[in-house]
Structures are given as C-alpha cells and as structure tokens.
Amino acid sequence: MSTKFHVACKRRNGNLHVFTQGDFDGNSAWELVNLLHDQYDGQGEVYIDTHELREMCPFGCSTFQCQLNLRRIPAERLFFEGEKGREIAPKGSRVIVSGREHRCLCNGNCAQCPCREKDGQRGKAQ
Secondary structure: OOOOEEEEEEEEOOEEEEEEEEEEOHHHHHHHHHHHHHHOOOOOOEEEEEEEEEEEOHHHHHHHHHHOOOOOOOHHHEEEEOOOHHHHOOOOOEEEOOOOOOOOOOOOOOOOOOOOEEOOEEOOOO
C-alpha cells in the first residue's frame, strides 16, 4: 500500500462517494479496486473524487482499468470527478470536470487563499 495515497468513502442518498488523495500508482489502484469491490452493494451510483490526486503513474491507471470488475460495478454507474479522472476512468464510465480549480471555491481570486500559488509563492497573481 502506498504511504502517499489515502482513500475513504461514505454513502449519501443511496450512492457511494469515494475520496482519493495522493499519488496513484499500482498499489493505490489495487487499494481503490478492493475498496470499490467491498463497498459497492449493487445499488446507486459511484462517484470517485480525483481532485486531490497528484502523481498519476500510467501503470496504476492501467491496473485500475484492468482489475476493476465491470460486471460487478457497471461502467455506466461510475462517475469520476476532476481532471485526473480522465486518466483512470474505464471505457463507458463518465468524467465530470467543473470549472472550479480550487477546493476552497475561490478560484484563486482572494489574496489570502492558500491554494493561490505560482512558482511556489503564495499570494502571487496567476
């Protein structure tokens, strides 16, 4: 298991919501696959938030796509939220990319925003 990867989930309105964070490699892919296989009960949809993923290892993406049992979790019930979802989403699933770039919802416009960084310096305009 990658020490730089964390995954958590919760159920909301009959759907499974999965939150990923860190680097996505082969071990991370297996951890996510196992969580989905254990937690998905055949009901509702699965939303996987990829906003907090950093490094995307091609082997991890391929492992996820190959090892996820799409008979158990149909692709049409999988929704990946965020740009990184494009890299791991299996064929037939959907990727949701919003215009929101910052988790604090400010879009980098406030001077004190901790996610407003450029070249490693906070508070500098983008």
